[in-house]
Amino acid sequence: MGLREAKKERTREALVEAAVRLFEEKGYERTTVAQIAAAAQLSTRTFFLHFAAKEDVLLANSVPRVELGVAALGDRRPGETPGDALVRAIGAMVADASAKDLPTGLAAARARLVATEPAVQARLLQRMATAQTALADALHHAYPDELDPVAAAAVAGAAIGAVSAAAVVALRHGLSPTQVREAMLKAPATAATHLPK
Amino acid sequence: MGLREAKKERTREALVEAAVRLFEEKGYERTTVAQIAAAAQLSTRTFFLHFAAKEDVLLANSVPRVELGVAALGDRRPGETPGDALVRAIGAMVADASAKDLPTGLAAARARLVATEPAVQARLLQRMATAQTALADALHHAYPDELDPVAAAAVAGAAIGAVSAAAVVALRHGLSPTQVREAMLKAPATAATHLPK
DNA sequence: TGCATTAATACACTCAATGTAGCAATACAT
């Protein structure tokens, strides 16, 4: 990686770090983009050079994360069903989020603000929708004989819908991280048994 | 309904009508809220008295529509499984949308702009998320013995995720309205058969 | 008729987001 690219990456991290800190200190709405940029000793314009919107600073690593999930679906394992592959892909993405965003405090800030700030929630949902589309496509290409595009979308949509909805409710009921994780893992099976065939 | 309330409803409709027309004429981004208000012979401030955001003018009837779905889950039929009840509730909401939003052109404008305008898409997804939560709660209360809150969320999330994802892909592939409808109806069953148990 | 409510307005303001032009550091060629 060249020096120029490295510096760019550092300013990006500085913006994320400043944003997370300010959001914690004074709340999301009460923090302006100008303040974030100033705290990182950068111009406001630079912020929007790195992030398309204020909320995006909280969803910094989402693009490569989706690629990870798509890649996981790409190397289909022998004897693995579409559902299993999908669950494995989702697991890989969750693991990546834990590894990269937990240490910086980004994961915690995101989890809190998604629950409280409608704008952040909307942006996350949008990202999830595009991720879901990408995963559905990958699923279709991994199982071209079993799943046509519409069927792949239905399966991917159901799996992601089940897992995320279970996570939201589990979190809202104050369950422990372990219990939340269990609820997420159980969700697709629960859905499968109760949905009409 | 009193005269005051009726007038309020009329201004609301005037705003929706003007917005849909202007969005068609000049596009979503190139239409300002000020222009919508002016076209309806109202002040800009009045627009935000009726809609919290510019995008909300396209999602005008969503709140009562969700209540319809919740009510449908409320009167559980004898021998009906949770999945069947959910599908029936979703069907009722889709029917309401067809009846109310098709004649005004609102449905068409919404369908087109959700696919092309990220801001509209984000807002719709957010509305769907809250609707999903409400439906999951209603489902839990309709089947308290079979579904705990987390399980109800998983089932509702899977069903809505499957149906909406199938609809998006079907639309994108240029299928006819009838085929789209069929894809939506088949989606939960498709998901159920492929998800791991 | 008088009083309370409230839909709509006017006005001023904040802030997110974009366009443009310029500067300075980096990359890269000869």
Place this chain on the structure above:
DNA sequence: ATGTATTGCTACATTGAGTGTATTAATGCA
């Protein structure tokens, strides 16, 4: 090493969404 192109960042100006506040006028109601 030196010139040239690239590009990350800045300064400045501007648009437009969304909010706060006070005011007006019509409606609802006693």
